[in-house]
């Protein structure tokens with residue numbers, strides 16, 4: 001097996017999807033599976049579809065194209081605001097996009113007309129998280145112009161919270177979104193078919209039964225992939241947190257001091273790390289580093305292993321407690337948070353293996369599906 005590698009258990013992803021979809025559907029909410037943290041990985045997308053999502057979304061056109069090339073036959077939505085320079089590709093490859101700028105809507109309209117399509121759009125409203133979205137006061141004037149544009153169809157309203165500023169979705173801001181949708185419907189006699197209110201941060205609100213009834217759409221990535229809601233990063237009931245496991249190989253294994261010798265300057269990344277005096281410890285150097293992962297977001301699967309730090313190409317761990325059972329050439333495994341998973345999926349140096357039914361380390365991976 002080539003290391004480092006990221007083993008993706010697609011059965012766990014399918015199971016997690018089913019859990020989240022059942023929760024949402026029983027509250028009248030349809031789920032679009034978000035593949036962006038996996039760079040549009042086709043096997044992940046297929047697992048989400050088996051688990052019951054009604055559509056898929058990604059934030060990069062390259063990944064939408066990857067899904068199309070893999071023969072994924074479902075509605076693909078473009079999650080990131082389209083660049084003015086990319087409207088032709090957006091209309092070509094995505095059935096729907098999220099939007100907040102009239103100039104882009106005009107360009108999408110022209111692009112759609114050029115290829116004889118009608119492109120669905122969801123207008124994003126900023127309810128306080130201060131990332132994308134039309135400010136609520138400006139919504140009616142924007143819709144007034146947008147409904148004149150041929151080739152695009154305003155399918156509904158959306159909002160995105162808990163991403164940039166960590167604003168929680170709650171009954172108040174969700175009610176505000178529904179009120180805005182009703183206002184648009186009344187002003188323009190235009191039905192808002194989709195009220196796309198939440199991402200993985202909305203699960204608690206949905207489960208508590210306090211989500212306003214008209215909210216009917218969620219865009220879910222992390223809760224399906226890592227089994228966590230995202231307001232407190234609580235593991236979600238009946239989901240797996242270990243669908244993705246990173247395996248890295250021991251390159252060097254030596255007993256050395258726990259504190260550096262000599263006068264100290266900045267490290268390779270311009271910081272001055274602190275070291276705890278723990279006497280001599282057994283240190284392992286592994287073949288992943290900051291180029292491939294976000295070190296702070298890694299957690300060893302064996303709790304006796306302690307991460308000491310990393311440079312671009314090495315992860316340094318304290319393996320004193322397990323020294324008797326490991327050797328050079330063995331692999332150690334890690335779970336990842338969202339940031340670390342994003343980095344590992346994006347790294348060209350980490351091999352990705354989708355498999356069914358898990359993988360326990362060492363030897364051959366059984367039943368690799370890609």
Ligand SMILES: *Cc1c(COP(=O)(O)O)cnc(C)c1O
Nearest residue numbers: 034079160199200219220221222
């Ligand atoms: C990434 C993203 C999502 C999915 O968020 P998760 O927290 O992974 O569920 C939903 N909507 C938008 C607009 C996004 O950019």
